[in-house]
Amino acid sequence: MTDFLPADEIDALFEKASQGKLPTEPAPNSGAGRRARWLRTVDFTRPSKFGTDQQRRLRRVVEIFCATAATRMGGEHRIDLDLEVIDVGQFTFANALASVPEASVGAVIETAGAETKMVMSAELSLVLEVVERLLGGNGDAVTERPLTDIEKVLARRMFGAFVECLSATWYDVCGANLELGRIDPLGEGPAIVLGSEPTLVVTVEARMGRRSTTLALLVPYEAIAPYAAAFSSREQAAGVAADPRAAAAVRAGLRSVDVVLRAEVGDARISLEDVLALRAGDVVKLEGHGGGEVVVYADGTPVHRARAGRSGTRRAVQILGPEGGVS
Numbered sequence: 001m002t003d004f005l006p007a008d009e010i011d012a013l014f015e016k017a018s019q020g021k022l023p024t025e026p027a028p029n030s031g032a033g034r035r036a037r038w039l040r041t042v043d044f045t046r047p048s049k050f051g052t053d054q055q056r057r058l059r060r061v062v063e064i065f066c067a068t069a070a071t072r073m074g075g076e077h078r079i080d081l082d083l084e085v086i087d088v089g090q091f092t093f094a095n096a097l098a099s100v101p102e103a104s105v106g107a108v109i110e111t112a113g114a115e116t117k118m119v120m121s122a123e124l125s126l127v128l129e130v131v132e133r134l135l136g137g138n139g140d141a142v143t144e145r146p147l148t149d150i151e152k153v154l155a156r157r158m159f160g161a162f163v164e165c166l167s168a169t170w171y172d173v174c175g176a177n178l179e180l181g182r183i184d185p186l187g188e189g190p191a192i193v194l195g196s197e198p199t200l201v202v203t204v205e206a207r208m209g210r211r212s213t214t215l216a217l218l219v220p221y222e223a224i225a226p227y228a229a230a231f232s233s234r235e236q237a238a239g240v241a242a243d244p245r246a247a248a249a250v251r252a253g254l255r256s257v258d259v260v261l262r263a264e265v266g267d268a269r270i271s272l273e274d275v276l277a278l279r280a281g282d283v284v285k286l287e288g289h290g291g292g293e294v295v296v297y298a299d300g301t302p303v304h305r306a307r308a309g310r311s312g313t314r315r316a317v318q319i320l321g322p323e324g325g326v327s
Contacts, residue, residue, distance in 0.1 A: 107122075
């Protein structure tokens with residue numbers, strides 16, 4: 001049998017595929033048409049390891065990060081930064097790094113207590129503008145150049161704020177915290193996983209004034225493998241419903257909250273002129289009557305129907321049933 005390729009030819013094909021040089025499928029003819037039906041081109045640079053639910057959940061995590069990070073930059077540093085997810089795609093890690101603009105700064109994000117890592121990249125022009133604004137400038141005259149040692153410290157502060165915002169949402173999904181690792185120019189690495197590792201790239205547009213740049217979060221599958229079920233919306237929904245500790249924790253946290261409870265016996269609608277004319281001793285007639293039902297409010301929300309009366313020497317109401325329900 002000679003239908004199998006030699007080992008050296010198979011290795012050559014994989015080497016070409018890793019470089020994006022895929023063989024061209026020959027056009028079917030009378031001699032090879034029968035076998036051509038069983039051949040298909042496989043793009044090794046675009047894996048399909050991440051499921052649809054996992055992609056959707058990770059995109060949602062980054063969307064929430066965009067909102068919280070923009071709010072934090074505006075509130076703490078008076079930097080008007082708009083962030084918006086514009087694309088999600090799967091690549092190998094090597095191709096994911098190649099898809100990021102060359103003049104970018106990469107920050108390694110580590111999962112606390114684990115060996116898994118991710119990369120957040122930001123275009124150099126965005127980093128320089130944020131740094132200049134942190135130093136009191138307006139960022140209008142930013143030109144791309146290598147970061148100085150002081151600027152690297154301030155860049156770390158920016159990435160630190162971003163990682164804290166991302167960590168809060170990440171923890172809500174899988175219960176793991178994120179920490180900021182090293183920061184390097186993206187051209188120098190960082191090689192945190194093998195180049196063939198399936199990686200999800202979430203691209204974010206960053207708008208600051210008239211300048212539009214990009215952030216990118218590179219998530220190797222290895223980083224979510226320990227929490228893969230949590231990043232599936234169906235699995236997570238089932239897990240939350242089956243865990244009684246979550247409901248107990250919510251009830252325990254709400255028990256000590258003070259709520260103003262009031263019963264509205266009646267009301268009156270009068271003009272502002274009449275209100276200003278009220279004097280001590282005046283009588284205001286209320287709509288409704290004391291023997292009828294009253295509404296009990298928790299703060300401003302109607303919660304129960306009740307009957308007004310007395311309990312000893314105190315005024316009281318007797319609960320009849322939920323407001324809007326059947327007693």
